[in-house]
Amino acid sequence: MSDPLILLLGPEAQSLAARLEASGYDCCSEGQDPEVSPDAVLLSAGEAGRIAALRARWGNVPLLLDVGDDTVEARVHCLSSGADDFWLSSLGPSDLLMRLRLHLDLTRRANVPAQLLQVADLVVNPSTRQVKRGPVERRSGHHQQCGRGLRALPTPEAGGGRRTAADPHDSRPGLLPQRAPTPAGGPQLMAPRAWGAALGLPGVAALLCGFTPPPQQLPIEARWCLANSRCIQLEVADESHEKSKGLQLRPPLPPLRGMWFPFSPPSLARFWMHRTPEPLDMLFVRGGRVVAIEAHTEPCLHLPCRSYGPEEPVDGVVELAAGQAAAQGIRVGSPVRIEPVTVSPGQPQARPPSAPARD
Numbered sequence: 001m002s003d004p005l006i007l008l009l010g011p012e013a014q015s016l017a018a019r020l021e022a023s024g025y026d027c028c029s030e031g032q033d034p035e036v037s038p039d040a041v042l043l044s045a046g047e048a049g050r051i052a053a054l055r056a057r058w059g060n061v062p063l064l065l066d067v068g069d070d071t072v073e074a075r076v077h078c079l080s081s082g083a084d085d086f087w088l089s090s091l092g093p094s095d096l097l098m099r100l101r102l103h104l105d106l107t108r109r110a111n112v113p114a115q116l117l118q119v120a121d122l123v124v125n126p127s128t129r130q131v132k133r134g135p136v137e138r139r140s141g142h143h144q145q146c147g148r149g150l151r152a153l154p155t156p157e158a159g160g161g162r163r164t165a166a167d168p169h170d171s172r173p174g175l176l177p178q179r180a181p182t183p184a185g186g187p188q189l190m191a192p193r194a195w196g197a198a199l200g201l202p203g204v205a206a207l208l209c210g211f212t213p214p215p216q217q218l219p220i221e222a223r224w225c226l227a228n229s230r231c232i233q234l235e236v237a238d239e240s241h242e243k244s245k246g247l248q249l250r251p252p253l254p255p256l257r258g259m260w261f262p263f264s265p266p267s268l269a270r271f272w273m274h275r276t277p278e279p280l281d282m283l284f285v286r287g288g289r290v291v292a293i294e295a296h297t298e299p300c301l302h303l304p305c306r307s308y309g310p311e312e313p314v315d316g317v318v319e320l321a322a323g324q325a326a327a328q329g330i331r332v333g334s335p336v337r338i339e340p341v342t343v344s345p346g347q348p349q350a351r352p353p354s355a356p357a358r359d
Contacts, residue, residue: 002026004104005036010044012066012089019093025100037061039104042087042096051082062103064096072272076304215249216242222260222338224318226328234260234318234338246319248275253321256328260338266313273300273308279322283330284314290334296322 008014008029017027028038040062041054051063065083067074068090078086085103087096117124124131218235225231233256237243243261247253263269271282271294282294292310300306309317316338325331 004039004100006100007038007041009041009050010047010066012044013042013047014044016042016093016096020097023093023097039107040064040100042066043083044089048077048081048083055082062107064099064103072270072305072307079303215247216245218242218259220341223341224258224260224336224338226330227335228329230256230328232256232258232318232320232328233341234258237261246271246276247278247280249277252278253280253319253324255321255324258318258320258324260316260318262316262338263314266315268309268312269314269317270307270309271297271317271319272305273297274303274305275301277301281320281322281325282308283318283320283325283336284310285316285318285336286312286314288336290330290332290336293325293330293332295325 003024003026005026005028006020008017008020008027014029017029020027037058038061041058041064043050043063043065045066045068048065051065054061054063062084063082064085064087065078065081066089067078067086068088070088070091075086085099087099122131218237220233221236222234223231224234235258237246237259238261246261247259261269266286269284273280277299279296279298282297283290284292284294291312291314294308297308318336
């Protein structure tokens, strides 16, 4: 098997040629037009305008765009340009190599015949965790994607099925459809009602969102006791991957519950509501005081999404259910003291908590 071929466009991408070749990749750059379709394309930040032409020429070959700085705006720009993913020239090659391996693995898995699921004009490939709109694509060459012999299974009501627990949001009886043998020509398409009844509404939502992993549930590691003697119990997101997930895909927070995002040293914090289904109150804290409140921030299910935050560094951010700031009498200038708490039995083991903010 030959080494994966990576097309490098732009000076930042081309500067990585030696490192990529040392990691087992073949590289070509501007002026070295490959005879076959490359396995992936790395683009410098200034090459974003070429993405449409590259997509028209090479179809679904992964396109990775350098965004320079890892900000919400940069990620939105990357996805809006049509790239499949971003990379950061400021981070060095390690993160990029991880992303390349991921996309090349997805491409290889796409070549393996799999049972496909379909609802309306959306087609879900469970093996690659991809959702596409429209007919299944046929491609030529070594990137060929299986798209032959598609057919729909009967609905469970028509084709029989075995009972399973009904989804609590679905009044219909639960049915798990029986699977028909895979046709010799290729994969199957399960009818919409069949996999809708089998998975329930939460399962269907997860499929249509690209098999997003479940929302994070962090232990209660801190609390904020207010002037009214009530205390807000806080999950603490102090790792970068925890901050990036936040309250995405979480159900509504109950009263006096929230999430604390500490920043040390103080940083310019911009928060958004991408994939966050419930409105929130965002409270920005500096020096033991609330310096800004973004009340009732609205969910944003599709990019681009608005970002929230003051134009000054903050020590941390508290997210509460929408309306809780007003209900608890919290306003700009209110004192904030985040205190560590002992994890109760049955909760995950707590990490050392962040230092409390000063009054």
